[in-house]
Amino acid sequence: MKGISERIKRYVSVTARMDEDGRVRPLSIQWYDGTTYPVDEVISIRRAASRRVGGDGLCYTIRIGERTTYLYFEDPKWFVEEVVA
Amino acid sequence: MRDRVIMHIDMNAFYASVAQHLNPSLRGRPVVVSGDPKKRNGIILAKSREAKAAGITTAEPLWQAQQKCPDLRVVMPDYATYKRYSKLARLIYYDYTNQVEPFGLDESWIDVTGSLALFGNDPYLVAQEISERIKSELGLTVSIGMSWNKVFAKLGSDTDPGDGIIQITRGNYQHSAWPLDAGDLMYVGPSTRRKLHSSGYETIGDIAGASDYFLQKHFGKIGFMLREFAQGKDNSPVRIMDPAKADVDYDIKGIGNGLTAPHDLCSPSEVKALIWLLSESVAQRLRESYLRCKTICVGVRRASDLSGYSRQTTLRQPTCLTADIANAAFDLLRANQPLDDEHAIRALHVRTTNLVNMDQFVQYDLFGDTEALLKREKLDYCIDALRDRFGNGCIRRVVEMTDKTMADLDIKRDNTVHPIGYLR
Numbered sequence: 442m443k444g445i446s447e448r449i450k451r452y453v454s455v456t457a458r459m460d461e462d463g464r465v466r467p468l469s470i471q472w473y474d475g476t477t478y479p480v481d482e483v484i485s486i487r488r489a490a491s492r493r494v495g496g497d498g499l500c501y502t503i504r505i506g507e508r509t510t511y512l513y514f515e516d517p518k519w520f521v522e523e524v525v526a
Numbered sequence: 527m528r529d530r531v532i533m534h535i536d537m538n539a540f541y542a543s544v545a546q547h548l549n550p551s552l553r554g555r556p557v558v559v560s561g562d563p564k565k566r567n568g569i570i571l572a573k574s575r576e577a578k579a580a581g582i583t584t585a586e587p588l589w590q591a592q593q594k595c596p597d598l599r600v601v602m603p604d605y606a607t608y609k610r611y612s613k614l615a616r617l618i619y620y621d622y623t624n625q626v627e628p629f630g631l632d633e634s635w636i637d638v639t640g641s642l643a644l645f646g647n648d649p650y651l652v653a654q655e656i657s658e659r660i661k662s663e664l665g666l667t668v669s670i671g672m673s674w675n676k677v678f679a680k681l682g683s684d685t686d687p688g689d690g691i692i693q694i695t696r697g698n699y700q701h702s703a704w705p706l707d708a709g710d711l712m713y714v715g716p717s718t719r720r721k722l723h724s725s726g727y728e729t730i731g732d733i734a735g736a737s738d739y740f741l742q743k744h745f746g747k748i749g750f751m752l753r754e755f756a757q758g759k760d761n762s763p764v765r766i767m768d769p770a771k772a773d774v775d776y777d778i779k780g781i782g783n784g785l786t787a788p789h790d791l792c793s794p795s796e797v798k799a800l801i802w803l804l805s806e807s808v809a810q811r812l813r814e815s816y817l818r819c820k821t822i823c824v825g826v827r828r829a830s831d832l833s834g835y836s837r838q839t840t841l842r843q844p845t846c847l848t849a850d851i852a853n854a855a856f857d858l859l860r861a862n863q864p865l866d867d868e869h870a871i872r873a874l875h876v877r878t879t880n881l882v883n884m885d886q887f888v889q890y891d892l893f894g895d896t897e898a899l900l901k902r903e904k905l906d907y908c909i910d911a912l913r914d915r916f917g918n919g920c921i922r923r924v925v926e927m928t929d930k931t932m933a934d935l936d937i938k939r940d941n942t943v944h945p946i947g948y949l950r
Contacts, residue, residue, distance in 0.1 A: 490665030495550045497665055 450494035451523035455512070467501060467512055470521070478505050480512075489513075494522045529696065530639045530650045532764060534671040534679035535656065537615065538688040540632035541572035544611055545601045547665040556580050560588045566786050571603055574690060576827070608632075610663060618659050622652060625764040631682075635676050637764035653691045661689075666700045675760040677712050678703055681730075684710060699758055704731030711755055717746070718752075730756045778815055782823070783807045783941060783950035784875025788931040790829040792870040798856055799929045804876040805852035807938035812878060813910055818888070819878030823856045826863070827873040834873075837862050843891065844882045847902055851878065 454471040469479045482504040490497035491513060498515035513520050537543065541559040546552045556577035561567030568588035580595035591607045592598050612631040619626045622645065625637035629886050638645075638652060645652045653670045660668050665866030667689040671682020674696065681703055682692035694703050709719040711730050721744055727733060734756035754760060783804045791797045801824075812819060824836035837858045845851065863869050890896045918936045925933070 488662075488663040490547065490663055492665060493550070495548045495665075497663065498900070 447525045448493045448522040449525055450491075450496060450520050452518050452520045453512075455519040465514070467474075467503065467519070470505075470512065481505060484509065486496060491520075494520075496520065528639070529674040530637060531642055532635060532639075532673060532676055532679045533649075533653055533656075534676065534683045535615075535619065535634050535636065536669045536671075536680075536683040536686075537611075537632040537660075538667045538669055539572055539578075540666070541603060541608060542574040542577070542601075543666045544608060546603075549601075550606070552599055552601070555599055556582070556595050556597065558582060558591055558600060559589070559599050559603050560591075561603065563588050565707075565788055577852045596677075610690045611666065614664055615660060615666070615668075618656065619886045622656065623667065625766050627765045627767060629680075633680075635679060650691065650693065657689070657691065673699075673758070675758055676762055676764065677755045677760040678758055680712060681706070681710060696758070700731070701907060703758075704729060704734060704756075706730050708733055709893070711752065713748070713752060713755065714782050721745070722921055778817065778881060780877055780879040780881065781808055781815070781817070781819070782875055782877025783811075783937050784825065784873060784877075784934070785937060786827075786873040787871070788871055790870040791874075792829075792865070793865045794860070795928050797859065797865050797871060797874070799926050799932055800874050801856045801859065801876060802852045802923060802925045803850075803932060803935060803937055804874060805855055806848050807941060808876050808878055809846055809848040809851050809906070810910060810913070810938055811941075812881075816884045817881045818846045818884060818886075819851070819881050821878065821880035822851055822858070823877040823879065824855045824858050825875040825877070826859065826871055829870040829872040832872065833918045835862075836875075838879075840880065843888060844880075847899075847906055848885070849902065851856050851876065851924065 444483070448510060449500045451473075455467050456469045456471070457465050457467045459465050466483055467480050469477050471477050485503040486499060486501055488498070489500035491500070491511070496513065496515050498513045501512040501514065503510060503512050511522060538877075544555050545557055545559060552574075554576065555574070556579075557574040558570050558577050559572040562933040570582060570586050570588065570591055570847070573582050573584060575599065577591070577595060580598075582591045582594055588600065606629055612628070615628055616628060616634060617636055619636045623636050623641045624639045627633065627635045632778055638649065642649060642652065645655075649672055653672055657668055657670060660666055669683040669686035669688055670933075671679045671684070671686065671694065672691065673682055673694040678694040678699060682694045685706065686692045706729060707721050708714050708728060708730055709716075710735065714733075716724070722733065725740065725744070727736060733752055736749070736753055738750075739889045741753060745752065753926060763906050785800065785804060787796075787800055791800060819841075820843075821838055821840045823836055825836035827834040839854055839858055841850070841854065859865070865871075884924075890899070909921055918938055919934070
């Protein structure tokens with residue numbers, strides 16, 4: 442990706458919905474500056490390790506607007522790979 | 527009959543890899559996991575590949591490692607995390623077979639003989655898939671050894687430099703396994719290797735061809751076992767274990783605790799304090815496991831030259847009392863060496879074996895005071911109950927408080943990872 446020099450592990454607040462069968466679906470992410478980003482689509486869920494920032498867990502590939510990104514559920518916390526310009 | 531397909535999966539530099547995985551800034555750098563030098567536990571527990579390249583070896587003191595490699599990064603061990611990753615890796619293995627036998631935190635044998643047909647009948651592909659999954663899901667690398675018996679499977683993964691798959695088959699074992707150093711074989715430790723070497727046996731192939739007379743004379747029945755190992759005739763099955771249980775929940779053969787003292791012990795009172803601390807943990811674990819012991823063993827490491835010895839004694843009656851174990855251990859020690867400055871002690875361990883279940887009847891001494899014994903047992907249980915509720919530090923024995931540096935040690939709490947043996 443162009444212009445991205447580094448990524449860091451950023452824990453975020455997530456609003457999620459838990460179904461009766463235990464499946465969890467993130468609905469929105471609250472960024473530390475107060476902005477709320479709604480999760481428009483969950484594209485895939487798999488177990489994965491983040492090679493970029495370290496750590497592992499359930500990796501949700503999500504779409505926010507036009508962007509696709511990863512949201513990790515590292516039981517019991519959520520994190521994303523924040524871009525540091 | 528078809529040969530079994532057994533894999534031995536060994537996580538490369540496990541502790542160090544986990545540290546590097548969780549903290550990417552450590553990647554590609556020499557990293558070691560080491561105990562705390564302030565508590566005199568500062569030895570290398572694990573090293574990353576980069577640290578290994580710098581010549582650092584496991585179990586060497588931290589200061590020595592830092593001399594070899596000045597920009598060494600040191601991290602403290604975090605056993606809870608290691609256990610978590612160990613379990614996650616095992617859960618991946620369970621996707622391929624129910625026969626998973628863990629061997630310590632970072633190694634497992636799995637037997638995929640029966641389930642191979644489900645995964646395309648090619649063991650190499652299965653091994654590759656497992657290796658890939660561990661890498662992508664956990665961010666760790668593994669060495670996989672594959673063979674028709676457990677011993678050669680382990681041999682394969684041990685000879686792999688990392689992140690590879692090594693197959694030892696009936697077709698190639700004479701070329702791939704036999705030229706290896708005898709010390710690479712399971713159960714050939716330094717002393718067995720010395721003995722083999724002095725008789726001109728250098729490789730695994732040499733052991734495979736050794737004569738009955740030689741083996742019997744030097745090693746007894748273990749010798750025949752080693753030869754079977756070397757010939758690939760090890761038939762031991764991969765044990766099936768309950769995935770929900772940890773790697774430690776099988777038959778207990780002995781319970782023991784050891785500690786490198788915060789300072790060298792050079793008086794009877796200091797030695798006694800540590801013996802009691804250790805015995806306390808051992809006895810408490812015995813009672814928790816619903817066991818009594820008959821044999822008590824103490825091991826000593828001398829401060830002067832770091833040499834060691836161990837002594838054991840067998841009691842007339844099985845016991846689970848802290849006082850019995852501690853007294854027996856202390857008596858053993860006192861009978862074997864003077865406890866003074868000249869014979870300072872660096873580390874001690876107290877171990878109990880010959881365990882019997884508490885359900886078994888105990889033949890009490892006809893002339894002994896059985897009632898007092900039962901009373902003391904009750905007291906110990908009472909203390910256990912208190913510790914259960916308020917922590918191990920809530921009630922202490924005066925003998926353990928005589929040494930300030932050891933007063934706040936909690937040996938039982940810190941004892942969470944247990945060694946296991948291959949022969950059970």
